[in-house]
Amino acid sequence: MHWGQGAVIEEASAIGEYHEPAIQLIRFDDGSRTVRFCYYSLDGRFQRSPLMLNEGEIDTLRAALGACPELRDLLRRLVM
Numbered sequence: 001m002h003w004g005q006g007a008v009i010e011e012a013s014a015i016g017e018y019h020e021p022a023i024q025l026i027r028f029d030d031g032s033r034t035v036r037f038c039y040y041s042l043d044g045r046f047q048r049s050p051l052m053l054n055e056g057e058i059d060t061l062r063a064a065l066g067a068c069p070e071l072r073d074l075l076r077r078l079v080m
Contacts (some may be wrong), residue, residue: 004028010068013040014060019047021057025071035074 006028013022020040027033037051053061065072 001028003032004030006034008036010071012061012064012068012071014057014064015042016054016057016060018042020044021051021053021061023061023065023068023071023075025068025074033070033074035071035078 006026008024009027010025011022013020019042022038022040024036024038025033026036039047039051041047
């Protein structure tokens with residue numbers, strides 16, 4: 001990104017019928033963190049269109065967040 005190098009340190013994803021939605025926690029070299037909502041095509045290509053989720057994908061992503069404690073805590077701040 002234009003503000004520095006970073007890496008995805010946690011990712012919750014769900015395989016859907018048409019795409020693979022994902023929520024990623026990115027940590028940059030300066031220590032800052034960003035949450036990215038994105039998706040991949042079913043053949044694994046990153047997509048730059050808006051992320052849309054159906055109800056089943058939301059439930060699957062919620063379950064996947066169980067393995068992503070840092071990302072889950074940030075998202076909790078978004079909804080609480």
